Amino acid sequence: MNIKERFVEYLKYKGIGQTAFEESAGLSRGAIAKKSGFNADSLEKIIVSCQDLNISWLLTGSGEMLIDKNILQEVKQPPVPYEFVQAMINERKQHDEMNAELIRQNGKLIQLLEESKKTVAVQKGDNASCADASGSGLEK
Structure with missing residues (x-):
């Protein structure tokens, strides 16, 4: 057969x-x-x-x-103890909370970086106008 x-x-x-x-x-x-x-x-x-x-x-x-x-x-595998499952759920919640906090902090850092870029751009513009001495009577 x-x-x-x-x-x-x-x-x-x-x-x-x-x-x-x-x-x-x-x-x-x-x-x-x-x-x-x-x-x-x-x-x-x-x-x-x-x-x-x-x-x-x-x-x-x-x-x-x-x-x-x-x-x-x-x-067949023995059932997973309830306490273990609950501990894993709690750990996952903690990780989710930490991730949410990190995302919030990243948002603040990005905002600060954007503000810093604007400040630098304004300062560069001010320096350029200060360096231009035309019309000040200091010309040779």
């Missing part, structure tokens, strides 16, 4: 039609019925869609068709 034959056996066991599975898993129509084997993309879609399918059995035929539900439960 090859991979496709084993997969068809799995679908029959689960009571899932080939066309229905192809559509739900994103496989091309007729991908299961084709005589050629599955490509890597198709196998990946099958693995993602069939969480209880023993991949070793699918590929080699050895072992059981289905993964033991007890094993699946052991593999």
